[in-house]
Amino acid sequence: MGQTSASFRQDKKFANESISLSEVISALSFAIDLTEGAVQGHALRSCLLGMRIADEVGLSAEEKSSLYYALLLKDIGNEEMIGLRCDRGASIVSKLGMGQMAAEAVRSLEEHWDGTGYPKRARGERIPMLARVCAVAQHLDVFSMGRNANVAMETLEQWSGTWFDPQLVRAALSLNSRGALWTHCKSDDSHQMTRAAVLDLDPRSRQQLDDHQIDRICEAFADIVDSKSNFTFRHSMGVAELAYGIAGKLGLSADRVRLVRRAALLHDIGKLSVSNAILDKKTRLTEAEWRVVEKHPGLTRQILELIGPFREIAIVAGEHHEKLDGSGYPNRLLSADISIESRIVAVADVYSALSEDRPYRAGLVHEEIMPIIRALAPRKLDGDCVDAMAALIGDEMEQRFEPVGVGMEELVRACA
Ligand SMILES: [Fe+2]
Ligand SMILES: [Fe+2]
Structure with a gap:
């Protein structure tokens, strides 16, 4: 049970500590992962995978900053219908002040490279780049769970050009072959380590919240x-x-x-x-x-x-x-x-x-x-x-x- 509210004494370490956006959002992403059908730690692992791919394809600092929060918050719209979920997710992301680019990434999360996705059946480069990265990252985590990274990489390759942007698939394959993709993203890695790695990548690390x-x-x-x-x-x-x-x-x-x-x-x-x-x-x-x-x-x-x-x-x-x-x-x-x-x-x-x-x-x-x-x-x-x-x-x-x-x-x- 630990401390109770009546016995709580403010730890000096935290007394005047400011709070960074990533600290709050990465913690609350655990709450999103509690919803039905989600897997614990999915948001954090997707964030690490997506940010590594973004580095590999040379996205700008601004794009990476939006991508980071889009990856952590992508499943935030808790509607059952995919289309509604994406819209609701996007509106919450923009309400949170994460910017238009992050909101658009969440809205277009379920679009597929070949135009068979939701909600607009957008195709190829008409799908926002950040949404394409989010799609690859989230599927890599889902494909690897309970099996292994090799299965995830094979599945990703199979769906290159249908669901996924081939350029991003090549980037993921290249990172994987160099052993640079999966650090802290294995299902047996501790959540603590995974979260620490996510906080390390925070593109707005100096941004403290008021x-x-x-x-x-x-x-x-x-x-x-x-x-x-x-x-x-x-x-x-x-x-x-x-x-x-x-x-x-x-x-x-x-x-x-x-x-x-x-x-x-x-x-x-x-x-x-x-x-x-x-x-x-x-x-x-x-x-x-x-x-x-x-x-x-x-x-x-x-x-x-x-x-x-x-x-x-x-x-x-x-x-x-x-x-x-x-x-x-x-x-x-x-x-x-x-x-x-x-x-x-x-x-x-x-x-x-x-x-x-x-x-x-x-x-x-x-x-x-x-x-x-x-x-x-x-x-x-x-x-x-x-x-x-x-x-x-x-x-x-x-x-x-x-x-x-x-x-x-x-x-x-x-x-x-
Ligand atoms: Fe309650
Ligand atoms: Fe209540």
């Missing part, structure tokens, strides 16, 4: 998590808004309010690992399915901990399902372990979840939610946070409704 840019990235990832299921549309954004309001009402300092908001935006990022078959299930979850759901806060923490200066955000976000009486998950923490920041996110999360439709029930209105939340404080939820939230939203109607007794525990447990 607070506004970090907030924008957190918002973009909240949007990705929310759009995974129709039922959680705007969930993370809603939790962040509420948590921000509660933190302000409680008089937290500007720094603490910002931390609470970021933790709230990212709290469910580990949920990308939960399949839609579970998230959208209309009937009661089985125990096995619950075990999958209950892993998501721990995964959230693991992903965010990859970003050094996000250590506290990681802990707070990872505690959003803990309850003060030890009945929460994943670590059954007690009130003494749980900081005010974590308590705020937990209250905001329960409120937002109850207000949203779920496959098995309609969303509740404020007047129905407040009695439920009131009944959970102070045993499970923090009373001051609940008061602050009530004051924030205005709970003049709540007295008219009696707390829901029967099935409440289950209702609240279901606020995953």
Whole structure:
């Protein structure tokens, strides 16, 4: 379990450390790799493979800078239809401020050299160069997994001129023959080593993020998590808004309010690992399915901990399902372990979840939610946070409704 939010002490090493774009994006690419059908570390390995090919064919520094982020973020649009996925991915990449070239690379990722791809059936050099490199890199990683690099190279060669740009295939073959293609890209290489190699290649290594840019990235990832299921549309954004309001009402300092908001935006990022078959299930979850759901806060923490200066955000976000009486998950923490920041996110999360439709029930209105939340404080939820939230939203109607007794525990447990 490690440190809890209440025992967290800022490590001197990270206290005033700035954050680079690549550090944040490479960590969050792990979250993208958690989605169904993806393979852990795929984004990082594709990045290394693609950047080596880009060097080999002599792409400019500007092109390489865009390519680097396109490779890390290429699978970010989590739609099922390829065309929609590419469009959505491109729009998120441009929202993240990665530039037009990176966005175009993601949009044209599934085009094929012979004009049989998506979404435009573009052919040959009409396909943006960066998209062609991304296509070769991602397939090399996919072809090599579970088999070996030789199989990947043979398959690449077979599809040269149909799916792939022959010039890029020749570059990959040449790198491979010199032993310069696969370093840190084998399936048994540690993620840590692979990520370190990716950070080493960062073309914008001196570009440090300011607070506004970090907030924008957190918002973009909240949007990705929310759009995974129709039922959680705007969930993370809603939790962040509420948590921000509660933190302000409680008089937290500007720094603490910002931390609470970021933790709230990212709290469910580990949920990308939960399949839609579970998230959208209309009937009661089985125990096995619950075990999958209950892993998501721990995964959230693991992903965010990859970003050094996000250590506290990681802990707070990872505690959003803990309850003060030890009945929460994943670590059954007690009130003494749980900081005010974590308590705020937990209250905001329960409120937002109850207000949203779920496959098995309609969303509740404020007047129905407040009695439920009131009944959970102070045993499970923090009373001051609940008061602050009530004051924030205005709970003049709540007295008219009696707390829901029967099935409440289950209702609240279901606020995953
Ligand atoms: Fe949540
Ligand atoms: Fe959650």
